[in-house]
Amino acid sequence: MPPARGFRANRPGEVVATGQPAGTLLGSPGPNIGYALSLAQPFRDRLEVADHEHPDDAVAVGAEIAMRRAATLGRAPVGTDLECAFTLLGYLGGAPADLVEWRRPRTHGARREYDARRVVVDAVRPEALALGADDLRAALAEWRTLILPDATP
16 A cells, blocks of 8 residues: 555635634634533532532533643543643632632533633633642632633623
8 A cells, every 4th residue: 555645734624824713702622622521520429519509500611621721732631631620610629718709600600601611711821721630729729820810700
């Protein structure tokens, strides 16, 4: 057999000339990022949600943050991405009261509203996505260094 021919991304649906658009509400494309929704389900029973918070909203937002983290790292989501996402928002315990107050209105209805999820995901600072779960737990008391607190719901 002859060697494979080289591939060139030049089909109409491929974004190569100008690069992937970036900005508010545009998301972070990556390989098989939707798998994060399946990986998030086992975390559901471990999540510590406050009064007037719904576990489905927490799962939806956590999965989206995990998707962004995985896409930033150039791979499909893994369980560690979900652990980091839920830790970052304080859903795995140790959340300061002001973080809970910040996330409550922003995650309300996120299971049904794309815009609500994107507000929270876009508020996560890029450098926070590179941290592991242990580092995030250690920095949770100073959560404003990880999340932009002025993101509006």
